[in-house]
Amino acid sequence: MPAVLRPYHPSDQPGLYRVCLATGDAGRDAASLYRDPELLGHVYAGPYPVADPELTWVVVDEGGVAGYVVATADTQAFDDWLETHWWPVLRERYPRRADPGDGTRDHVLVGVVHDSPRIDVPAGFPAHLHIDLLPHLQGQGWGRRLVGTLTDALRARRVPGLHLGVSAQNTGAIAFYERIGLRVHESYDWGRRMVLPID
Numbered sequence: 001m002p003a004v005l006r007p008y009h010p011s012d013q014p015g016l017y018r019v020c021l022a023t024g025d026a027g028r029d030a031a032s033l034y035r036d037p038e039l040l041g042h043v044y045a046g047p048y049p050v051a052d053p054e055l056t057w058v059v060v061d062e063g064g065v066a067g068y069v070v071a072t073a074d075t076q077a078f079d080d081w082l083e084t085h086w087w088p089v090l091r092e093r094y095p096r097r098a099d100p101g102d103g104t105r106d107h108v109l110v111g112v113v114h115d116s117p118r119i120d121v122p123a124g125f126p127a128h129l130h131i132d133l134l135p136h137l138q139g140q141g142w143g144r145r146l147v148g149t150l151t152d153a154l155r156a157r158r159v160p161g162l163h164l165g166v167s168a169q170n171t172g173a174i175a176f177y178e179r180i181g182l183r184v185h186e187s188y189d190w191g192r193r194m195v196l197p198i199d
């Protein structure tokens with residue numbers, strides 16, 4: 001089966017989580033960093049298609065979900081939604097925990113679940129996205145097509161722009177984002193906040 005890009009279906013959720021983990025260490029496989037293989041998906045992929053299923057697309061091939069873009073049109077409203085509908089159950093399921101000192105990072109994500117830090121949304125760029133493709137689909141235009149599909153949908157909703165955060169270590173993703181038109185809005189120790197106007 002050749003790879004196809006299509007709208008999200010609820011049955012894609014396990015695949016979304018799988019791809020999220022397989023690309024979750026600044027673009028590389030994060031499986032060895034998490035004892036709980038679902039945590040990364042709970043934070044960075046799962047809530048988006050629940051909050052707004054019309055803004056997630058997947059690339060699927062014979063192995064199942066091999067890539068996705070998830071997004072929200074309004075980051076502040078999404079953060080409010082998370083606070084009401086997403087974090088409370090996860091906070092019960094994942095009590096705060098100390099760093100076990102073995103290199104795993106579950107405790108960091110559990111901290112995010114509890115503290116749910118909000119960013120200052122760059123003015124004029126209310127949407128944000130996460131995009132991930134398994135290695136065998138990278139470099140074939142799927143990333144550009146996924147972002148293009150998303151920006152078409154955001155444009156139809158009259159959303160003026162999107163932002164995203166990318167790790168400084170993920171130089172490939174930064175190059176990709178610059179190539180498809182994003183620019184650096186602000187640089188931090190951890191990475192870059194990048195923005196894309198949607199006209």
Ligand SMILES: CC(C)(COP(=O)(O)OP(=O)(O)OC[C@H]1O[C@@H](n2cnc3c(N)ncnc32)[C@H](O)[C@@H]1OP(=O)(O)O)[C@@H](O)C(=O)NCCC(=O)NCCS
Binds near residue numbers: 027131142145
């Ligand atoms: C980053 C990612 C989404 C890019 O998607 P992709 O399908 O590989 O990229 P595309 O093939 O659509 O590339 C689009 C353009 O960006 C350029 N580009 C893509 N990756 C690049 C890289 N690593 N270095 C330089 N340029 C790159 C391509 O050359 C292409 O340019 P062109 O269209 O002018 O020829 C994908 O590689 C990926 O999922 N990586 C692992 C997970 C990840 O890092 N996600 C982002 C977390 S913030």
